[in-house]
Amino acid sequence: MNLQERIAALLEFSGMNIPRFAKYIGCPTQFTIRDILSGKTKSLSFAVKTKILAAYPEINERWLETGEGLMTNSQSVRSGLTDCQRVDEILSRYKLSVKELALALGLKNPQIIYNIKNNRCGISDRFSEAIMEKFPEINAGWLLTGEGEMFKQPHANPQINISNFNNRGENAMGDFIKIEAPDIDCRLREEISALKSEIEHLKTLLDTYKKLVSEQSERITDFKERITELKTATK
DSSP states (O other): OOHHHHHHHHHHHHTOOHHHHHHHHTOSOTHHHHHHHHTSOOSOOHHHHHHHHHHOTTBOHHHHHHSOSOSBSOOOOSSSOOHHHHHHHHHHHHTOOHHHHHHHHTOSOTHHHHHHHTTSSOOOHHHHHHHHHHOTTBOHHHHHHSOSOSBSSTTOOOOOOGGGSOTTSBOTTSOBOOOOHHHHHHHHHHHHHHHHHHHHHHHHHHHHHHHHHHHHHHHHHHHHHHHHHHHHHHO
16 A cells, blocks of 8 residues: 555545545645645655554554555454454444544544444544443443443344434434534534635646736737837848
């Protein structure tokens, strides 16, 4: 896996677009990330690597540098259920699809869940915290290692199916499921703000190019006039 592929995988892992990701890890400009993804930057600088690992301590440093090993450090190596199996168990017990679980956790997209299910990465600390915050009845030890009982209470077997709820999180009986819609709205506002900033930057570049073209056009016109004058003078 080359550097471009690793950074692309890291973007999927974060669930962010390029401007938000660059801002989150502390890069002064998003073009640092864009240059890597475009292939313009061939190697990962120490500064960028340090920023990524500081923002995502669960990322495997060796994987980030070379592409070897797993993306995260938190893949279970014990004899319990694998990360993939634990996610499948959560989906099964709560009767949720991958997209519905992502929605319940307030994730921008479900790619990180698909990555775990396909064994592309393990359950990160950030992901496990989101699970335990949303589903506090789940045993933290089981979630992190795959060992022991899934639920803190022996007979806990929750039946939550958010597919039966409308877009306000309300079912036909008027009951509500707590979905982090405000958090999703906040993320969308941040993304829109980042896109607006990028558009303004591109507008500035366009204005600069227009000015350069106008100046070149004036110079060309001036040269044409001087050529005409020289031709007239030599006759």
